[in-house]
Amino acid sequence: MGAELNKRLFSAADNLRSKMDASEYKNYLLGLIFYKYLSDKLLEKVVELADESLDEFDTPDKQLNLYKELLKDEDTKDDLIATLVDTLGFDIEPKYLFNVLANQAKQNVFQLNDLNKAFIDLSTKHDQFSGLFDDVDLQSKKLGSDDQQRNVTITEVLKKINDVNLVGHDGDVIGDAYEFLIGQFASEAGKKAGEFYTPHMISDMMAQIVAVGQEDKRLFSVFDPTMGSGSLMLNVRNYLKHPDSIKYHGQELNTTTFNLAKMNLILHGVDKEDIRLRNGDTLNRDWPTDEPYTFDSVLMNPPYSAKWSADNTFLDDSRFNKYGKLAPKSKADFAFLLHGYYHLKETGTMAIVLPHGVLFRGAAEGVIRKKLLEDGSIYAVIGMPANLFFGTSIPTTVIILKKNRSARDVLFIDASKEFVKEKNQNKLTKGNIDKVLSTYVKREDVEKYAHVASFEEIKENDYNLNIPRYVDTFEEEEPIDIEEVSKEIVNLNKEIEKTEKEFLLMLDELAVNENTKALIEATKEVFR
Template sequence: MALSKEQQTKMWAMLNQTRGQIGLTAYKDYIFGILFYKYLSEKATKWLEGVLRGKTWEEIYAQDPAKSLDYMKRNLGYAIQPGNFFSDWKAAIDEDQFNIGLMTDTFGHFNQQIALEAKGDFEGIFDGMRFDSADLGANAQARASVMISMIELLSAQEFDLSGGDDAISDIYEYLVAQFATVLASDMGQYYTPKEISTIMARILTHGREEEEKFSIYDPTVGSGSLLLTTASFMKHSHNRGMIKYYGQEKDATPYRLARMNLMMHGVEYNDISINHADTLESDWPDGVVDGRDNPRMFDAVMANPPYSAHWNSKDREDDPRWREYGVAPKTKADYAFLLHCLYHLEDNGRMAIILPHGVLFRGAAEGRIRKALIDRHQIEAVIGFPDKLFLNASIPVCVLILRKNRIASDILFIDASKDFEKLKNQKRLRQEDVEKIVETFVQRKEVEKYAHVATLEEIKENDYNLNIPRYVDTFEEEEPIDIVAVSQEITKINAEIKQAEAEFLSMLNELAVTPETKDLIEAAKGVFE
């Protein structure tokens, strides 16, 4: 069950009360890291309760430390030795025995106890926390004080994780969204509005919700929200091994957040493969191997890449991702990201990508790429959204839906730019707006002033320009003006004005004239003569 507004408000107020002088940018790394470690600790504790059979973890560990840790690693992908659990931190605080070295030792031990097959999922995941950092305080005592406040905060009822994966994911999602809101320039680029994520997810999974094996890939994974939302519409998403999650992210903070986010939503580490890499510079690891192209393909690909980013486009003509279409200009990487996604799409898969409207009509290299995609029938739909939906960008965006091997050559255009709820500084899609977009896509239907299915001939007549207003006419004609009625209304108003003037002059004539009021009365009369 989602957090109530009251819970959210209280949670955020508690966070602000505990951070002291730490800036939010630094604070988020610690609060997310400690929250995630609490989750791992409680998951390990629950697992131990099922396997210890009356003994304590301390007893089992004392008998054979290496064997005990290896057994936990085989089952969880990581191991936590006695004394290093979140509950041990809290106990040390309660007994006035806590010091900053306890946390340093804990994470040092944790990094040594990651299973080999789980290295990519856990390695470096706590690197955002530096316990010798001046961000926390000038000395060890000050830093310990900050850590104590965070641990006690996350021990409060509001951060209780015992409600299962739904409770955990609700807390995590709320915090990601809230930090993205207040740190829009820092985190906003990694956060896709839930409504747009839902539209993309429902389109990507349409007709395949029952499949037992499904792979999803986001090459600019951010916090992982697009992957999670897409998986949530698959019937078997909660079954281990059914959904495989893949992603790449070049920035360290969201790379850590994405892995935390997936695992705190109950995704097992061996179903996750997130790489720390620049997608355009480094293709998926099993792309070109020993000079031979061996690309990994995915059932659904989704992306919200940085808009019109600069990139190194030099000598890219032979890269298999762009070889058949052309290379995007160095000042606008939009089509480089799109073609990367398309390249890694299964033949029967579907992809969705969020891009600025410029990709629909800009010429030169982008025009040639767009023409190739249209001539190959690979663009299935273009959906236009309102502006101000995103935290870090006020421009309107569009979502392009593509498939590799379409037979039909038409393209569905949806203009959803007029449907939204206006907030203080932003706009938001309502549930009815989401439903309308998805229903229109699924039924692929014409809707006056909203959606149009354009033939290839129409698109060619428009010189391969996909600008939505060329295909969806949203112009609203004004009602014709009744000149006779307007003239009559003006005559009536003029008569009423003259009547009012006459009544006012009559009132002035009845006023008693004194030396002080004579000039004022004469001046007032002059206005109406």
């Protein structure tokens, strides 16, 4: 059913695809899908609260009629709305429900302004939706040159989305379909999309790693200070025994992407009490600063080699002050790493994706890396294949960090050759991921794949963590048998000589007149 749902949702984008690029039309499609999900969820809840059967009230239109009837009763109206807000976290007036607007679209009487009012009503009444629909710009010229054209465009999109059953599945299915769409938009939008999406298999691997040894925790907290669409945080729930008791903490600089993450968590059925998100700059001002500010797991895929202020005042910042130097202005990689590490619990695990340069670059980065290694903070370094991420072909490394370790050894895994090559991108298979996980847990040497390096070994390498220094993947070529090659050359020459003779005989047979004789004699000269 998931594949069919994905297909239908993606086909709904056809009316927008020709008008704007993927990074823009995703805002419309995802915003409208999200609004439909909320509307449909509310109507299902109304049936449940009325003690009626979903088998009887099996369409949004039947559910809408029930909702209207219940709202007519002045004695129970307020209680119904209060219960909806208490259980769902929101309410929507019947006139603003998605299926009402879609029915108007089917009758060609839909007005853009009504949809706009619906967004405003929801966003102003309930804090958690504030700003979520700001990017669904219904006045954009890209939808059409005038109001009538824009109306036609959105009318067609509403009609297509309305046929998709979003709540006939559990929250995870629509949430996963939403993730599928985000991934599709990311691949279409290319570089612009790298900011908000970590390919699923990498996200999956990182989630499994931070869950190792913590699977049984009844209360679990996850933090992603560069959360993008929130997929890294959400994946952790798949590997814990109590997935419903996770607290999600995240921060994102880009407002559009921040809203995307909020929608994504809600669509995956996460309660608003378990969501603590902030739209802001992760490096310039620390957050969170009040309890809780350390977490069981930290997951990060920050922008690679981004610029930041690196102002000297940060040397007094508790996130950075014990490392002697600040990450350089032109490469904030270690600033992101140290920020995440500062917010990790003593018993937690952190996984961060970064470019390979962090493993060996010198100057300030070398000073920071040395201190991390002396403290035993770096637990493992995993080399990933090139061309896994949207918009960049560079190979990346996943660095695993822990606190309060007595040992200072580092596990190196070279998984850079383990992938499946596809048309535009390399992909990781479940087998590739399982191999990394198994090696990570066993923490043993594997020939040409993994090595546990002692602190002394790392020190001898001047704290350079470049993976080939520790994992030798060199494959010796098979020795060449000179005698055998000589025989092959002799035989080949005999074959060529025989073929030439046969060719010249064929030319003699073709010599039928003076013109062709002259041409054939000239050809023979080439072979003499």
